[in-house]
Amino acid sequence: MTATEKSCEAPSGVWGFYYFYGMSNLSVFLAKSEVKAHDLEHKRKIQFNIDKYAATVVRGKEQFAHLELARKKAKNVKWQAIEHLDSYLEEFEKNFTARGGKVIWAENADEALEAVLSICREKEAKQVVKSKSMVTEEIHLNAFLAKHGIESVETDLGEYIQQLDDEPPYHIVTPAMHKSKEDVARVFHEKLGTEPNLTPAEITQIARINLRKKYREAEVGITGGNFLVADIGAVCVSENEGNGRLSTAFPQTHIAIVGIEKMLPSVADLELFWPLLATYGTGQEVTVYNTLFTGPRQEGETDGPEEMYVILLDNGRTNLMRPEVRESMYCIRCGSCLNVCPVYKNIGGHAYGATYSGPIGSVITPHMKGMEEHKHLSYASSLCGGCTEACPVKINIHGMLLANRITATKEGLNGYKENTGWKLWKRAMLSRKLMNAAGGGIKSMLVGRLFKDSWGKRHEELKFPKKSFNELWKERK
Amino acid sequence: MKTSKARENILSKIRKALGTHKAPQPYPAAAEDVTPVYSTTELTDEENFASAFIKLGGKFVYCYNEADLVENIHVLYENSGWKQVICSDPALQNVLNKNRLHISTLADHTFPEAEVCITGCEALVGRTGSILFSSRQFMGRTAPVYYPIHIIVAYAHQVVADTNHGFRLLQEKYGEQMPSMVNFNAGPSRTADIEKTLVVGVHGPAEVYCFYVDA
Numbered sequence: 001m002t003a004t005e006k007s008c009e010a011p012s013g014v015w016g017f018y019y020f021y022g023m024s025n026l027s028v029f030l031a032k033s034e035v036k037a038h039d040l041e042h043k044r045k046i047q048f049n050i051d052k053y054a055a056t057v058v059r060g061k062e063q064f065a066h067l068e069l070a071r072k073k074a075k076n077v078k079w080q081a082i083e084h085l086d087s088y089l090e091e092f093e094k095n096f097t098a099r100g101g102k103v104i105w106a107e108n109a110d111e112a113l114e115a116v117l118s119i120c121r122e123k124e125a126k127q128v129v130k131s132k133s134m135v136t137e138e139i140h141l142n143a144f145l146a147k148h149g150i151e152s153v154e155t156d157l158g159e160y161i162q163q164l165d166d167e168p169p170y171h172i173v174t175p176a177m178h179k180s181k182e183d184v185a186r187v188f189h190e191k192l193g194t195e196p197n198l199t200p201a202e203i204t205q206i207a208r209i210n211l212r213k214k215y216r217e218a219e220v221g222i223t224g225g226n227f228l229v230a231d232i233g234a235v236c237v238s239e240n241e242g243n244g245r246l247s248t249a250f251p252q253t254h255i256a257i258v259g260i261e262k263m264l265p266s267v268a269d270l271e272l273f274w275p276l277l278a279t280y281g282t283g284q285e286v287t288v289y290n291t292l293f294t295g296p297r298q299e300g301e302t303d304g305p306e307e308m309y310v311i312l313l314d315n316g317r318t319n320l321m322r323p324e325v326r327e328s329m330y331c332i333r334c335g336s337c338l339n340v341c342p343v344y345k346n347i348g349g350h351a352y353g354a355t356y357s358g359p360i361g362s363v364i365t366p367h368m369k370g371m372e373e374h375k376h377l378s379y380a381s382s383l384c385g386g387c388t389e390a391c392p393v394k395i396n397i398h399g400m401l402l403a404n405r406i407t408a409t410k411e412g413l414n415g416y417k418e419n420t421g422w423k424l425w426k427r428a429m430l431s432r433k434l435m436n437a438a439g440g441g442i443k444s445m446l447v448g449r450l451f452k453d454s455w456g457k458r459h460e461e462l463k464f465p466k467k468s469f470n471e472l473w474k475e476r477k
Numbered sequence: 478m479k480t481s482k483a484r485e486n487i488l489s490k491i492r493k494a495l496g497t498h499k500a501p502q503p504y505p506a507a508a509e510d511v512t513p514v515y516s517t518t519e520l521t522d523e524e525n526f527a528s529a530f531i532k533l534g535g536k537f538v539y540c541y542n543e544a545d546l547v548e549n550i551h552v553l554y555e556n557s558g559w560k561q562v563i564c565s566d567p568a569l570q571n572v573l574n575k576n577r578l579h580i581s582t583l584a585d586h587t588f589p590e591a592e593v594c595i596t597g598c599e600a601l602v603g604r605t606g607s608i609l610f611s612s613r614q615f616m617g618r619t620a621p622v623y624y625p626i627h628i629i630v631a632y633a634h635q636v637v638a639d640t641n642h643g644f645r646l647l648q649e650k651y652g653e654q655m656p657s658m659v660n661f662n663a664g665p666s667r668t669a670d671i672e673k674t675l676v677v678g679v680h681g682p683a684e685v686y687c688f689y690v691d692a
Contacts, residue, residue: 048672048673049672063516064516065513065516065517066514067514069507069512069514070514072503072504073504073514076502076504076507076508079502080502083495084495085495086488086492086495089487099655099657105481105483105487106483107486155680156670157668157670158670158671161670174669176670176671179671180672181671181672200672200674200676201676204676204678204679208678211680212680240668240669240679241666241667241668241680242622242680242681243679243680245618245621245622245660245681246619246680249619249623250619267644268644270640271641274640274661275515285529285605286607287663288533288662288665288666288681289622289662289663289666289681290607290661291658291659291661292660293658294656294657294658294659297657298612298613301612301613301617301618301656302616302617303617303619304657304658308657312487314483314487314490318490318491318494321490321494322498323498323500326500394503
């Protein structure tokens with residue numbers, strides 16, 4: 001489809017989900033990309049944020065005397081965790097259960113949602129406080145709970161802004177990256193009736209006051225998890241604001257929903273992983289609150305939840321165990337590859353139409369949600385390799401984007417026109433006779449037609465010279 | 478709940494994939510390499526802690542002994558105009574009261590709107606400037622984060638070099654009775670969610686003091 005800028009920008013709310021309903025994922029992706037790539041104001045905001053990020057990352061890295069060795073060691077640790085994931089999951093379950101925690105396994109989003117709902121019903125919960133978690137975005141937890149009469153409020157400032165504005169997070173680490181401070185002040189003014197033009201500090205104070213009540217009232221606190229630790233049966237949550245701490249301090253039930261790939265073999269690995277996550281995620285040396293949860297309140301403890309559940313979520317992650325993309329399971333979701341990606345910087349986080357955007361999202365989404373519908377994401381890369389360079393655990397991200405393209409081609413998913421085009425192209429290229437037989441004009445016309453909808457759409461028309469190289473060579477030798 | 482079926486399915490999918498293909502270790506040489514990855518300094522662990530903690534935005538107050546500590550807390554109290562101070566560490570509350578400094582009440586589950594909370598800690602981490610807390614401390618999950626100003630009292634023997642030394646200290650102290658929550662806190666609560674502009678005091682404390690007792 002050819003979308004004019006105006007018609008694409010019209011829908012707001014759930015970023016035009018309903019507007020684009022009925023279009024294929026690919027068409028929506030192309031339409032949104034086209035709009036965003038030409039939106040200079042959007043580009044300015046993203047560039048501003050990413051420049052600030054890049055400047056702090058340099059400072060964070062100074063804590064490492066041997067950064068390259070640290071990254072290699074980290075990759076070794078994640079390799080160990082994923083190559084023995086079955087045993088580590090069992091070890092985690094055994095240790096976490098031994099201290100009174102409960103483990104629930106969920107194969108897909110529905111199972112995870114049902115588990116959360118049944119816990120909430122048992123506790124007669126009306127209010128849930130949630131700390132930042134991409135997994136809960138992935139399973140659309142807030143909308144699901146709302147449908148069942150349970151209010152789930154985001155407590156991370158960036159997520160709170162996005163929830164007020166009825167938008168999904170734009171970036172996996174910095175959810176409201178695409179909003180200027182004026183944009184945020186406007187959202188607060190419109191949704192909460194605050195004075196217009198509040199400063200970031202004033203906005204933060206409003207959020208603090210509003211959410212303090214919620215921590216005290218909520219029956220259930222829900223978090224994600226940055227790591228699972230097998231040897232002590234722990235879930236780790238890293239955050240800067242203290243909302244994760246408070247969400248797990250007051251409510252009498254704590255539910256942590258964590259993807260199975262977040263595994264680390266040992267608590268001793270955190271000394272390496274916490275600083276790496278902080279440095280590559282936000283440019284800090286360490287995150288302000290790095291917390292381990294090994295279960296509910298123990299005997300003799302004076303506060304904390306009576307019950308703690310961990311929901312171990314698959315939801316397509318086991319598909320990533322196939323050899324060519326297994327490394328994507330090493331990802332610690334720092335967002336670093338998004339920040340360096342020229343495609344991300346141009347089309348922005350929402351165009352991908354996926355919970356996990358940017359290069360790593362383009363690797364995993366086709367496997368988690370279906371190759372046929374999401375294969376186009378693997379082509380949304382210049383294969384410049386910036387993502388691989390920027391990865392704290394040295395995941396070969398651009399290599400896997402290429403691997404996905406091969407998979408899509410092998411499975412014949414590239415569409416009749418493109419496949420036929422390349423077949424005819426191959427036949428012609430392998431035949432000297434065919435190449436010399438046709439003159440330049442007819443070649444331009446034929447090739448132009450073959451690739452009209454793919455190459456021709458965004459490139460100048462192909463013009464072949466009158467004579468082929470072979471003919472010229474014969475004449476001049 | 479159909480949890481056991483999900484459990485079996487997930488584990489069997491993983492085992493099937495691992496059975497089909499085993500990935501080789503990415504960097505065998507790095508696995509053997511014991512070179513420390515972090516930069517080191519000429520400073521002691523205490524000095525490292527103080528400088529890292531200050532860099533994080535913490536306020537470090539050195540005290541010769543407990544008498545000095547009480548005096549310093551008193552001076553700060555006199556100059557700040559705080560209306561209500563909570564103390565979540567019974568032993569510390571005792572030290573303050575014993576020295577006739579009756580400024581604080583012991584923390585409880587009513588969570589009054591106090592400006593300040595005084596707590597103890599489990600350890601100070603030299604390299605990162607983090608302070609280790611646990612739920613084995615009195616009101617350990619709530620006290621260090623709920624109040625706008627946090628005063629931590631730490632003693633010289635609590636300083637460790639890095640994160641793993643902190644874990645070891647906890648394991649030695651609690652053995653099988655490990656706390657349900659362990660937290661490494663690096664300075665005041667902060668956010669940069671709006672235009673990457675640093676704002677302190679989001680949900681946790683905006684001001685964090687460490688009174689370090691060198692005794």
